[in-house]
Amino acid sequence: MQPIRILFISIEGNTRNFIEHLTDYAAQQHATDDANPTIEATEISEASDFQPETTPYFCFVPTYLNGGNGIDNGVKELMTNVLGEYIAFQNNARYLLGVVGSGNRNFNEQYCLTAKRYARQFNAPFIANYELRGVPADEKRVYAAMVARLKEVNGHVD
Numbered sequence: 675m676q677p678i679r680i681l682f683i684s685i686e687g688n689t690r691n692f693i694e695h696l697t698d699y700a701a702q703q704h705a706t707d708d709a710n711p712t713i714e715a716t717e718i719s720e721a722s723d724f725q726p727e728t729t730p731y732f733c734f735v736p737t738y739l740n741g742g743n744g745i746d747n748g749v750k751e752l753m754t755n756v757l758g759e760y761i762a763f764q765n766n767a768r769y770l771l772g773v774v775g776s777g778n779r780n781f782n783e784q785y786c787l788t789a790k791r792y793a794r795q796f797n798a799p800f801i802a803n804y805e806l807r808g809v810p811a812d813e814k815r816v817y818a819a820m821v822a823r824l825k826e827v828n829g830h831v832d
């Protein structure tokens with residue numbers, strides 16, 4: 675199986691840390707059975723050159739919102755906008771397989787709301803969420819969610 679491609683953004687390092695652990699977890703899974711895909715992750719930041727994407731990828735986005743709850747009044751996305759702009763660039767949204775969100779449950783209705791908004795805006799499923807830097811159980815669950823989504827789009831039946 676091809677490596678799983680991930681595009682992510684991380685402002686304070688939590689998402690970057692989770693992706694590092696997730697990449698290690700995927701490598702371990704691949705070592706036990708090479709049918710299990712590895713992960714190739716790319717960080718998007720304000721310094722990134724926008725590229726036209728030509729292969730499928732997942733995006734991982736934390737939540738930074740100011741005001742509003744996104745349900746019955748407006749929200750303003752802070753800090754993470756460049757990832758949304760990257761996905762909106764040329765045909766990049768066409769290759770988006772799914773969105774993984776992170777945040778902090780203390781934000782209640784706003785928990786992972788940016789990922790939910792991206793999923794709706796770019797017409798891709800919101801496949802998983804985790805809090806802050808995640809825990810090992812989150813690595814296993816998020817990896818399984820990506821593998822399941824790949825099987826779904828590739829038409830595999832277990």
Ligand SMILES: Cc1cc2nc3c(=O)[nH]c(=O)nc-3n(C[C@H](O)[C@H](O)[C@H](O)COP(=O)(O)O)c2cc1C
Binds near residue numbers: 684686736739
């Ligand atoms: C100013 C600020 C606003 C935030 N707003 C939200 C929010 O609306 N919803 C949420 O779930 N988490 C919110 N968070 C929590 C972050 O999404 C969380 O800490 C995340 O792990 C940060 O990822 P990063 O370290 O990769 O940037 C906020 C954090 C900060 C500092």
